[in-house]
Amino acid sequence: xxxxxxxxxxxxxxxxxxxxxxxxxxxxxxxxxxxxxxxxxxxxxxxxxxxxxxxxxxxxxxxxxxxxxxxxxxxxxxxxxxxxxxxxxxxxxxxxxxxxxxxxxxxxxxxxxxxxxxxxxxxxxxxxxxxxxxxxxxx
Numbered sequence: 081x082x083x084x085x086x087x088x089x090x091x092x093x094x095x096x097x098x099x100x101x102x103x104x105x106x107x108x109x110x111x112x113x114x115x116x117x118x119x120x121x122x123x124x125x126x127x128x129x130x131x132x133x134x135x136x137x138x139x140x141x142x143x144x145x146x147x148x149x150x151x152x153x154x155x156x157x158x159x160x161x162x163x164x165x166x167x168x169x170x171x172x173x174x175x176x177x178x179x180x181x182x183x184x185x186x187x188x189x190x191x192x193x194x195x196x197x198x199x200x201x202x203x204x205x206x207x208x209x210x211x212x213x214x215x216x217x218x219x
Contacts, residue, residue, distance in 0.1 A: 088119050 095112040098105060151160045153167040154175060160167060165177035173180035 088115055088122075091115050092119070 092112065092115050095108050095115065098108045099112065102108070151162055151164055151174070152158070153160055153170060153172070155172050156167060156170040158167060158169040160174075164174060165179065166173045173183065175181075
């Protein structure tokens with residue numbers, strides 16, 4: 081997990097947690113020493129604090145268009161360009177695309193048709209069962 085983290089502070093936290101679980105892990109000890117050495121050298125090279133507080137984002141001028149929110153595929157969680165109709169990574173249609181809506185409508189229609197057929201056959205089967213049971217009990 082520590083190898084997938086880019087921020088040195090988070091990488092150090094991951095490695096420290098790993099060493100709490102397995103204190104004998106030599107690779108984690110070496111990686112932690114490297115991370116701490118890099119953090120110390122970066123702190124000594126710059127006059128800025130190791131954990132600078134983020135400055136607030138500048139206020140947008142009145143009448144400015146807000147930045148669009150990135151489009152995320154609900155299936156593979158990939159970031160997509162605005163206006164995409166299908167995911168370029170997993171190939172599935174996005175929920176706002178006309179193809180997805182048409183497919184959903186078609187599936188819903190066929191599901192309702194199957195449910196209607198099922199209800200029809202149940203409605204036919206109940207009187208037949210009543211007649212059969214009545215005929216068997218009268219003998």
